[in-house]
Amino acid sequence: MTDPLEQAKARFLEANAHFEAGRLADALHSFQAALSLAPGRPSILANLGITQVRLGQWAAALDTLAQATQADPSNRDAWLALAHAQEELQQWAPAVQALQQALPLGPSTAALWLALARCQLRLERPAEALRAYEEALTLDATLAEAWSQRGSLLRDAGQLAEAARSFQQALKHGGDDELNRFYLASVTEQPVPERPPLAYVETLFDEYANDFQNHLVQALNYQAHRTLLAPLVESRARFSRVLDLGCGTGLCGQLIRPQAETVDGVDVSGAMVAQARASGVYRQVVHGELLAFLRASTEPADLVMAADVFIYVGALEAVFAAVRQRLAPGGCFAFSVELADAGQDLVLLPSLRYAHGGAYVERLANATGFRVVRRWEAPLREDQRRPVMGLYFHLAPAE
Known part of the structure; x- marks a missing residue:
């Protein structure tokens, strides 16, 4: 053997x-x-x-x-x-x-x-x-x-x-x-790219999605969603159709849903989209880039919101023009931007977030057919326990 x-x-x-x-x-x-x-x-x-x-x-x-x-x-x-x-x-x-x-x-x-x-x-x-x-x-x-x-x-x-x-x-x-x-x-004085690489933003939030809401609200004391929508919530305004740009896991959608007939969202991160869909807040959540989402339909919306989203968009000319095409008469375009230093229009920070100047936003609003209804300054979130200041805007179509 x-x-x-x-x-x-x-x-x-x-x-x-x-x-x-x-x-x-x-x-x-x-x-x-x-x-x-x-x-x-x-x-x-x-x-x-x-x-x-x-x-x-x-x-x-x-x-x-x-x-x-x-x-x-x-x-x-x-x-x-x-x-x-x-x-x-x-x-x-x-x-x-x-x-x-x-x-x-x-x-x-x-x-x-x-x-x-x-x-x-x-x-x-x-x-x-x-x-x-x-x-x-x-x-x-x-x-x-x-x-x-x-x-x-x-x-x-x-x-x-x-x-x-x-x-x-x-x-x-x-x-x-x-x-x-x-x-x-x-990290240099080189010209600011108009937009970040799409793959960078998608990967960032795909990896962040599982702990996004807890980390953002608890660790970073994120408050942009509540601050942005507070005037609309307090007024008890009603909306037929809301578009939530960069909806993430659905923080803004959850706040505005009691006042809206339908809420549609879009996010570049597939992992975020899955969580937003699971929330039950949205009629639909599209996995894609927000500009393409805005251009894909002619169905009007009476509220378009973007809380702490434009920090990952960069230049806003195309977005403003697309929102203006979608916004119904009397509608509201509500958004925040991270506040740039005085005299600056568009800055890419070492944090890899964009900051925008108030004068830049107002010039752009006027150029694309909006008027400023509200503008105020308040914290967006914290970074190492220090408030990160933002500008909040509510725009309406110019008469």
Whole structure:
């Protein structure tokens, strides 16, 4: 009778041949057969777990690689594969631990430091993430992703000149042109981009969606929605159709719904749209860009609202013109903007938000056929416990 260990060795070698040839399903089957003949064998566990990672079988890989690293803590490939699976399952802290176990077991690589930086970033550990990005760049100075992320961390820390250099390096080494030029403009005196990259805004709010409402209202003391709509709520005005631009999870919609026959929303973030739809406040919520939403229909609205939305829009000429086309006679266009410094029209701040000047908004309102019904200054939210001031407007069609 053939020795089980010899059979296990044969199946193991067979599995390795399948793996090298890219036949991952066959490799998986053969590694599993080898393991059944030699339970707990570290080399089989490691290779099986790596194969499961390659196949995207994250949960199974997690179990297999935990056994492999326990059986042989010196197997660097097993630690790296374990960290990969943990990243995919958004288990950021265990992934950091696995990567830190892998580091002393072999030469440093830029890819390893990049993975560590991404996980530290997810854990909101900016100093550790910055160090990891810099280690990656020491090993490979052409990594556009590392330059771009380094720039963002330095921008958040107020080191604007060094952040600018990082974004310039990201552009030099093939980083996303639109995104890095947008970042660069936020920390330099370069011309202000008229609008942010759509992918940036969508990704930002997709990642923010699950904790958006709690974080915004509780941590940032967000009040723009209540401040903007307070005069309309107090007057008990009635609206046939309301358009909620950049509706998010539905904070404005919930406030105005008792006074409206229908409320329609639009948001660029699919995750936000899902939450707004689930609220039951809206007749419909469109996943898309607000300007396209405004232009897609001629059905009039008697209230168009945008609370703390234009900070992610930029130049407002096209939006104002589109709202004017949709707004019914006697209707109201209610919105807020973050307040720019005196004498400034449109500014891209290091926070990657736009600020607008009051004179700019009023000129634009007059040019597009509006009159100012109300204008007042009040906080929008807080940043590090300091109020962020905004301008609030209610416009009506000019007679």
